Amino acid sequence: MKQASERLSNLIEPIVIGMGYECVGIEFDQHRRILRVYIDKPEGVTADDCSAVSYQVGGVLDVEDAVTGQYSLEVSSPGLDRPLFKLEHFVRFVGSDVRLHLRRALNGRRNFKGPLRGVDGDQITVEVDGESFVIPYDSIETARLVPDFSAAAKGKRHGE
Incomplete structure (x- = not known):
């Protein structure tokens, strides 16, 4: 699976879970420099949910300098074609x-x-x-x- 490193997962998952969401999975596309975090909750995920998680995760990643160089952070619902990570x-x-x-x-x-x-x-x-x-x-x-x-x-x- 194209999962993120253990270090990134250990930083991101507790934040997502602490905010009341399921952390479906985390991917890091090294080539395109995109870090994707998939979140979910029983009633579904809104754009506001994604924005709130992005703000919190982005702040921690910046403080921890967890990703070297430039990258894009994408937070989204798993969608209808939900990825299976675990x-x-x-x-x-x-x-x-x-x-x-x-x-x-x-x-x-x-x-x-x-x-x-x-x-x-x-x-x-x-x-x-x-x-x-x-x-x-x-x-x-x-x-x-x-x-x-x-x-x-x-x-x-x-x-x-």
């Missing part, structure tokens, strides 16, 4: 459709899209075209939920 996220969204991209090919493929059928230890089971694939968690480079537009149109969030 094993607990996979457990939470069993039954949802996911899109996975692996670091290395498994059975000749790196991309998988289909229902998340289960999690057993650190093994993720995804069904693609009627065939089940068991994928080691640590082989996943990126993982996202596939948007459920029909649920979104009814005002429901993933997993409701």
